[in-house]
Amino acid sequence: MPTYKLMYFEIKARAEIIRLTLTAAGQEFEDKRFTREEWLKVKPTIPQNQLPCLQVDDRIIPQSGAILRYIGRAFGLYGENNDESTQIDVILGANDDFLKYVITAWYEKDETKQAELKKDLEENKLPQFFNLMEGILMENNGGDAFFVGNKMSIADLLLFDTTDQVGDFVKLPPIPPKLGTLIEKVKNNPRIKEYISKQASK
Numbered sequence: 717m718p719t720y721k722l723m724y725f726e727i728k729a730r731a732e733i734i735r736l737t738l739t740a741a742g743q744e745f746e747d748k749r750f751t752r753e754e755w756l757k758v759k760p761t762i763p764q765n766q767l768p769c770l771q772v773d774d775r776i777i778p779q780s781g782a783i784l785r786y787i788g789r790a791f792g793l794y795g796e797n798n799d800e801s802t803q804i805d806v807i808l809g810a811n812d813d814f815l816k817y818v819i820t821a822w823y824e825k826d827e828t829k830q831a832e833l834k835k836d837l838e839e840n841k842l843p844q845f846f847n848l849m850e851g852i853l854m855e856n857n858g859g860d861a862f863f864v865g866n867k868m869s870i871a872d873l874l875l876f877d878t879t880d881q882v883g884d885f886v887k888l889p890p891i892p893p894k895l896g897t898l899i900e901k902v903k904n905n906p907r908i909k910e911y912i913s914k915q916a917s918k
């Protein structure tokens with residue numbers, strides 16, 4: 717069995733979906749969270765000089781999207797075949813599109829402009845994104861299962877993560893019913909539930 721070490725900072729951001737996926741897979745991993753000082757020392761030795769990176773035995777993999785797909789494939793959380801993996805990729809792509817708005821609002825320095833961007837997220841971008849996801853979800857089993865097939869995948873974990881992290885930044889509009897149920901299902905997965913409660917007690 718390989719050993720896994722995830723390297724990032726003391727925040728959720730780009731690493732949380734990787735933590736959640738390894739957790740859902742039941743895979744132990746070292747959750748290395750660099751301080752700023754530690755990071756500046758190791759940065760020149762890290763591929764592409766940025767984080768997150770996942771070390772699998774002696775190999776260090778950069779790029780959060782590549783890491784997510786790598787562990788998704790390794791642990792059977794990335795669909796059963798090419799069609800299913802592609803359906804998952806479509807959801808990952810739509811999530812990336814939506815996150816661009818969140819990142820723009822997050823980094824906006826001007827307070828008035830940031831307030832406008834947050835309002836637009838709450839009133840327009842988030843409802844649009846949720847409705848898009850609800851529609852995709854309903855195409856599979858009427859929305860009563862998971863996004864793809866009949867088991868949890870990185871797409872389901874990602875929607876939980878996005879909703880959680882965006883909910884820390886803006887007020888979430890009502891989540892459509894099937895999507896809301898799916899998010900609760902991920903949150904109540906025994907491994908995810910234990911992980912969340914451990915993080916909360918830190």
Ligand SMILES: N[C@@H](CCC(=O)N[C@@H](CS)C(=O)NCC(=O)O)C(=O)O
Nearest residue numbers: 729730765766767768778779780781
């Ligand atoms: N496309 C990369 C972006 C990685 C990235 O921007 N990492 C930032 C943190 S989120 C970083 O390492 N910042 C520290 C630095 O550049 O020194 C990914 O998805 O992994």
